[in-house]
Amino acid sequence: MKSKIGFLCALLFGQSTHIMAQLPQDSRRAGGIAVIPLSQNIQQVYYKQQQVLIIQSKDQRYAVFGIPLSTPFGPLQLQTNAEPIQIEVQTYPYAQQYIKLKDQSYVSPDQAQLERYAREAEEQATIYKSFTPSNWSTFPDFITPTKGKFNNSFGRKRFFNGEERAPHSGLDIPAPTGQKVIAPAEGIVVQTGNYFFNGNTVLIDHGQGLISMFCHLSKINVSKGQSVRQGDLIGLVGKTGRATGSHLHWGMSLNNARVDPQLFLKK
Ligand SMILES: [Zn+2]
Structure with a gap:
């Protein structure tokens, strides 16, 4: 009984x-x-x-x-x-953040760096604009991709060495270099690479224009075209690219709009 x-x-x-x-x-x-x-x-x-x-x-x-x-x-x-x-x-009170970078090339990149960045931005834009059909019966379940205490870093207006740059388009999770980063939901790895600002990066397509991004990794453990299930190891935390310290930058994109990753987690 x-x-x-x-x-x-x-x-x-x-x-x-x-x-x-x-x-x-x-x-x-x-x-x-x-x-x-x-x-x-x-x-x-x-x-x-x-x-x-x-x-x-x-x-x-x-x-x-x-x-x-x-x-x-x-x-x-x-x-x-x-x-x-x-x-x-609705209006939303995003905070402002003033960041000091020792490497001025991340604030004012030279011509070669700007060209590299333009190529990389275009490559990523193509992925963000893509729309692959999904066969979900329910919306994919999401979990946090790495352990760590984080606050509301999404959407912050940023000033690098006093100069205003694009708002922060992801969620930063501070964590030690070498800590595991897992796939927050199932999907297909659509790109991996080493980018000027984002460092070692993995992009996962979850279907219907829902794409996740993981940046500043010290190591990438997946390759393009690979399918991942929720919880699969995709890389290790690091501080490659424009990062002041070791952390994971987790981005989420829907219909080519970068949105707050916290909205995919259970309250
Ligand atoms: Zn970030």
Whole structure:
């Protein structure tokens, strides 16, 4: 009898956690995510020609839309195969950060470095703009890719040696060099490389324009084209590229918009 009840509890508990893991958190701000219930007639959603992820959850389909960091607050319109959808983007108090770098080339790169960066940025942009079909029945479950205490580093306005540069497009997790970095969800490794700013980097495509990025690694343990399951070792923490100390930079992109990785984790 006892084991029967235990089995029933496991079954119920298993089901409820399964449902909870389905969708990211809705946070309608620049760098946030809008989880939008869709009416029956809407099959496709676009923002600036970029296809938006659609997922079924129980009896409802949702568009899971990444709001670009450069979006001003106010109304925003999405295109669909039917009527457009309007959402309201809220203001959000991103902090400012002043960073001192000893290597001035990371603040004012020379011509050769700028050319290298332009090539790398284009390579990454092509990946971010890609949209591969998914065969998920539920939204992929995400866990943190490495251990460490982190705070709200996503979206910070950054000043390197006093000069304003692009806002911080990922989440930094401080951790010792050599600590394991794992795949937070299943996907396919779409690129690995050594980049000027990002250092040793791995990019994973999770499907439907949902792409994760792991930077400043001391070692890369996967290769392009490889499929990974959640928890698989992909590399080791380091401080390669533009990094002031050893940490993992974890980026998440949806419909070519860099969004706050924390929104994919359970509250
Ligand atoms: Zn970072």
